[in-house]
Amino acid sequence: KLGTVSVILENRTQTSRPEDKRSGWVGRGDVFVWFRVSAEEVLSSKMSPMQQDEEVGGEGGIEEVNREEADRRLLSKELENSVAAHPEDASLRFQLGVSLWENSGDSSESKEKAAEHFVVSAKYNPGHGPTFRYLGHYYCRVSLDSQRALKCYRRALAIDPDDSESGEALCDMLDSSGNETLELAVCKEACEKSPRAFWAFRRRGYLHLDQKRWSEAVQCLQHAIRGYPASADLWEALGLAYQRLGMFTAATKSYGRAIELEDTRVFALVESGNVFLMLGSFRKGIELFHQALQISPKNISANYGLASGLLGLSKECMSLGALRWGASLLEDASKIAGASAQLAGNISCIWKLHGDIQLTYARCFPWVEDDKMIQSDAKAFNGSLVSWKQTCLLAAFSSRRSYLKAVHLAPWQASIYADTAIASDMISSMEDEDSSHDLYSWQLQEKMALGALLLEGDNYEFWVTLGCLSRHTALKQHALIRGLQLDVSLASAWAYLGKIYREEGEKKLARQAFDFSRSIDPSLALPWAGMSADCLNRGLKSDEEFESCLRAVNILPLAEFQIGLCYLALLSGNLASSQVYAAIMQAVQRSPQSAEAHNLNGLACEARFEYESAVASYRISRCVMHNSSCKSSKSHFRDITINLARSLVKVTIERCTLSECFLFMYLGMLDTEGMQIYAYALWKLGDNNHALVVARALAAAVSTVGKISTSAIVSFISRLLYCISGIDLAITYLLKMPNEAFDSTSVSLVVRAIHALDQSTRLQSTVFKQMLSPFFWCGGCRNELFDGTF
Numbered sequence: 001k002l003g004t005v006s007v008i009l010e011n012r013t014q015t016s017r018p019e020d021k022r023s024g025w026v027g028r029g030d031v032f033v034w035f036r037v038s039a040e041e042v043l044s045s046k047m048s049p050m051q052q053d054e055e056v057g058g059e060g061g062i063e064e065v066n067r068e069e070a071d072r073r074l075l076s077k078e079l080e081n082s083v084a085a086h087p088e089d090a091s092l093r094f095q096l097g098v099s100l101w102e103n104s105g106d107s108s109e110s111k112e113k114a115a116e117h118f119v120v121s122a123k124y125n126p127g128h129g130p131t132f133r134y135l136g137h138y139y140c141r142v143s144l145d146s147q148r149a150l151k152c153y154r155r156a157l158a159i160d161p162d163d164s165e166s167g168e169a170l171c172d173m174l175d176s177s178g179n180e181t182l183e184l185a186v187c188k189e190a191c192e193k194s195p196r197a198f199w200a201f202r203r204r205g206y207l208h209l210d211q212k213r214w215s216e217a218v219q220c221l222q223h224a225i226r227g228y229p230a231s232a233d234l235w236e237a238l239g240l241a242y243q244r245l246g247m248f249t250a251a252t253k254s255y256g257r258a259i260e261l262e263d264t265r266v267f268a269l270v271e272s273g274n275v276f277l278m279l280g281s282f283r284k285g286i287e288l289f290h291q292a293l294q295i296s297p298k299n300i301s302a303n304y305g306l307a308s309g310l311l312g313l314s315k316e317c318m319s320l321g322a323l324r325w326g327a328s329l330l331e332d333a334s335k336i337a338g339a340s341a342q343l344a345g346n347i348s349c350i351w352k353l354h355g356d357i358q359l360t361y362a363r364c365f366p367w368v369e370d371d372k373m374i375q376s377d378a379k380a381f382n383g384s385l386v387s388w389k390q391t392c393l394l395a396a397f398s399s400r401r402s403y404l405k406a407v408h409l410a411p412w413q414a415s416i417y418a419d420t421a422i423a424s425d426m427i428s429s430m431e432d433e434d435s436s437h438d439l440y441s442w443q444l445q446e447k448m449a450l451g452a453l454l455l456e457g458d459n460y461e462f463w464v465t466l467g468c469l470s471r472h473t474a475l476k477q478h479a480l481i482r483g484l485q486l487d488v489s490l491a492s493a494w495a496y497l498g499k500i501y502r503e504e505g506e507k508k509l510a511r512q513a514f515d516f517s518r519s520i521d522p523s524l525a526l527p528w529a530g531m532s533a534d535c536l537n538r539g540l541k542s543d544e545e546f547e548s549c550l551r552a553v554n555i556l557p558l559a560e561f562q563i564g565l566c567y568l569a570l571l572s573g574n575l576a577s578s579q580v581y582a583a584i585m586q587a588v589q590r591s592p593q594s595a596e597a598h599n600l601n602g603l604a605c606e607a608r609f610e611y612e613s614a615v616a617s618y619r620i621s622r623c624v625m626h627n628s629s630c631k632s633s634k635s636h637f638r639d640i641t642i643n644l645a646r647s648l649v650k651v652t653i654e655r656c657t658l659s660e661c662f663l664f665m666y667l668g669m670l671d672t673e674g675m676q677i678y679a680y681a682l683w684k685l686g687d688n689n690h691a692l693v694v695a696r697a698l699a700a701a702v703s704t705v706g707k708i709s710t711s712a713i714v715s716f717i718s719r720l721l722y723c724i725s726g727i728d729l730a731i732t733y734l735l736k737m738p739n740e741a742f743d744s745t746s747v748s749l750v751v752r753a754i755h756a757l758d759q760s761t762r763l764q765s766t767v768f769k770q771m772l773s774p775f776f777w778c779g780g781c782r783n784e785l786f787d788g789t790f
Contacts (some may be wrong), residue, residue, distance in 0.1 A: 090125035093117045111142050129159035133166045161190040164199035198227025217241040232262040248275045266292050270301045282313035303340040307333045323366035330361040348410035355402035362395035367592035378623045399423045414455035418465045421448035425469045445469045460486040491521035525556035542572040562587035566600040575607040595624040611647050618644035645677045676716050718750045
């Protein structure tokens with residue numbers, strides 16, 4: 001600014017200028033250049049040689065400061081002289097005022113002198129906007145005359161709408177006085193006058209954000225960004241406006257640009273993470289929350305968002321079958337939510353989030369076999385089952401405790417009462433209590449559901465919650481019907497109503513309710529499961545029944561649906577399917593206390609030729625039945641033991657098979673299938689005599705079984721006799737069988753095989769009769785040869 005030569009260009013005609021040795025005016029047509037010698041020459045000319053030597057020997061920093069101060073004083077003095085010579089020159093007045101204003105520091109006296117020159121300058125040149133800007137600064141900061149300051153600022157903006165300094169100062173004064181409407185009008189007027197008044201568009205966009213006028217805010221902020229493309233505040237504000245409008249993709253881009261310009265923008269990181277959570281991109285949201293916590297480790301919003309993201313990601317993992325991974329994510333989320341509750345224990349939403357995490361953990365915590373000892377050691381299995389149950393129960397208690405804390409902080413929020421009711425219902429279902437409850441007493445879950453309805457009686461979701469949690473059938477039906485009265489298109493209410501009707505034996509009403517629910521919302525799992533269970537009344541085939549249940553499992557992988565899917569797969573011949581195998585494995589992890597789940601898991605393993613795993617599942621199933629408080633039928637125990645014996649035979653553990661069959665004989669529960677397994681195990685161990693004894697007993701029981709079982713018994717005895725006593729005894733046995741016994745594929749194949757080995761052709765007539773049988777020519781025998789059963 002100040003150097004050896006300083007020039008000031010004046011675009012006007014001058015006829016005379018003062019002459020001075022150190023300054024002068026040189027004419028160049030209509031332009032005159034006023035020059036001056038630097039302050040260094042002036043000072044040096046006035047200093048003695050000794051003073052000059054001392055000055056040269058001083059410190060460089062002090063010398064520079066003194067030089068600049070001298071230059072400023074000299075410039076002010078010269079401007080004063082020029083103003084004195086030309087008192088009506090508005091430009092010189094303005095320059096002198098600026099010099100006094102900037103060099104005054106905190107001196108109010110110098111600023112008052114500067115203001116006098118600004119007033120005179122404005123008098124001679126009323127169209128100069130910066131003059132009114134400095135006058136506005138004086139009245140606002142020095143004399144504290146707000147009315148005059150407002151007038152000066154507005155005059156400056158009227159002259160130059162692009163003057164951001166005057167505009168911001170005027171808006172700051174209006175904002176401090178609470179006159180937001182006038183502030184918005186000023187910005188609007190500047191925007192209409194000049195499209196380059198970017199400060200006005202920015203300020204106007206911020207005001208629209210404050211007033212929640214998101215569409216107008218987007219337009220103004222977009223225009224302001226043209227003038228301030230590197231402003232992280234503008235990009236952040238634009239992202240917020242997009243977010244409130246539901247334009248989440250545009251919001252993430254705006255937030256991302258703000259983060260690129262300034263990577264420490266915690267608000268942009270947190271809000272961008274929230275948007276990604278709403279879009280279902282949990283991993284990206286978690287990454288952004290981690291970045292925010294690196295900048296501000298104790299930020300409540302970032303911790304809350306991180307815990308929410310982990311909860312969403314865990315649900316996504318569990319829906320894909322990764323139960324262990326989902327449980328580990330929930331453990332991390334619980335720690336973060338707990339730490340947030342310690343930082344801000346008076347915020348109800350944090351406690352509610354902690355309750356949601358713990359409730360999900362209690363529902364989805366998987367039972368895992370620690371080692372192979374569990375498969376054969378009943379004590380180890382019981383210990384693992386008790387540990388699993390305690391973990392789930394403690395998580396449910398923690399969930400209810402967090403919900404109650406949230407209720408204490410925000411008793412007006414009805415949804416928290418409903419959450420507390422759900423947690424209480426889960427606790428009561430997991431605790432070892434007597435199944436008989438007093439029908440005239442209200443349970444805790446019912447009371448909490450009623451508490452939600454007392455606050456919001458017209459909320460149909462709370463009526464559905466009461467209908468699902470109540471133990472009174474009449475109250476269930478009333479609550480669900482009340483929910484349908486409030487919203488007839490409520491698919492969940494129709495589905496649960498159909499479940500109630502089915503439990504009460506009203507199958508026609510149940511079918512109608514399930515049909516209504518499925519037509520309203522096909523993505524609901526319960527109607528598909530109900531249609532699968534009602535296949536006989538609907539006239540559906542077994543494959544259609546299986547497909548309906550499979551769809552229910554894909555929509556909502558509940559253990560009950562998965563067990564039903566495996567049972568239908570057993571009936572339809574789809575037990576070896578990978579979908580069925582994955583479903584029953586998840587069912588075992590979710591419900592290890594279910595003997596039926598372990599039994600079906602064993603059948604699925606057996607269908608996949610995994611006999612050792614099948615043996616372990618059958619043993620665990622029997623162990624669960626022994627420990628179960630409810631009474632299991634003898635037929636169930638017999639079926640599981642037969643399955644176990646069959647699998648033991650297939651893994652060549654005949655002695656274990658014999659012990660199981662001896663147990664059956666002792667209990668009087670050895671049926672024809674068990675006798676076949678028993679005889680086969682005796683033969684494998686070389687005890688042929690006892691095997692023949694069991695075979696005779698089995699042959700005597702042929703008349704008491706059905707046609708399918710008769711064919712299986714005849715085929716088995718024929719092969720066993722051939723292996724033990726030779727072809728003669730087998731032929732003798734077959735010749736005694738009636739012709740109806742040879743209609744089966746398995747028996748027909750055995751007869752033909754033995755006939756091929758018999759040189760005497762004693763079974764020629766039997767084989768000839770089979771060829772003349774209508775069963776052979778209708779294709780039943782030939783088709784069964786290729787269906788995979790053989």
